[in-house]
Amino acid sequence: MASPPRNTRRALCTFITIFLLLAGLAVLIVWLIYRPHKPQFTVLGAAIYDLNTTSPPFISTSMQFTLVTRNPNRRVSIMYDKLTAYVSYRNQAITSSLALPPLYHATKSTVTLSPVLGGAGVPVSVEATNGLVMDEAYGVVALSVVLLGRLRWKAGVIYTGRYGVYVKCDVWVGLKKGIVGQVPLLGSPQCKVDI
Template sequence: MDGRKDGKSSGYTAQSPVSVVCKILAIFLLLAGVTALTLWLVYRPSKPHFSVVGAAVYDLNATAPPFITTSMQFTIVTRNPNKRVDIIYDKLSAYVSYRNQQITPPVYLPPLYHETKSTVAMSPVLGGGPVPVSVEVVNGLVVDETYGVVGLRVVLLGRLRWKAGAIRTGRYGVYVKCDVWVGLKKGFVGQVPLLGSPPCKVDI
């Protein structure tokens, strides 16, 4: 007898290189997902907070056909509530709307780097050349100035990234809406009182 055991195998089946690569890739993706989830749970970035704390009106005139010429300045305070995550803003712009119609051309703001637990104030001057509007806007403005209360919306648009150490996220669109009510009579120029300024709504 030659000692061989016919009909029996060693129980070992060689794996193909493709199968090995797939398993390694699956393990890598699983570990990467767990790492990303852990980082998210640890840092968990929160939305920034925005509020309007001051306003000035230097020009607000309507002409026929209906155009509005404006020059306004708003002091906007933004706070980064995160303890571990900085916020980087890119391509920020701002404009003012009245009765859901834009009454100032967009003004582009400089890039902003917002460190953790910090507060930044900015005071852009918004306005410029005449902007075409509807008759409803012109008539509404006349009525509101007569009563001395004008409701405006300051809008900021742009993109932001969160940064934690050396890690930066991709860019996310940010849309900030700040509804304010100012005390304004026709012909008045200068700092105007804020009669109402709730926290801005931030969409990311």
């Protein structure tokens, strides 16, 4: 069998090259139009109902944080799956993880979350317990609200795969022994969001 003429091979290679360049350009344009931006999280309020450090190495707490999340995307919505929240002190969890319901975040929208975190005693190190007692006596406690989960982006009828999301909100709260309920936030910084 004879090989195809040289001009036919050259035309086929040119066609494949042009097709791949146009397909790559189309993918780049779609990505630039629908490129998703990370959601933004901010802590707006905090309430501490219980903080019991009298049974080392266990701490039992009951806290509520009001978090506001904003979807900055104009064309892409966000769907959160398997989102959990907990509070940490000096990089140690002082509340057990709480599973939050699935969340749909429409384009250019804001959603408020106010989970109550805590309950039964959580084991922590002696250093963390002592540090928490000292900070409470001083009147200022540095806490971190952490959200873990998975999210999907939705652009029109297109869904992406699931991506892991890690949100860490470092907050300073004014806390005096014996005061229960709403506590002052000393600043309201943006949270760090990793996807």
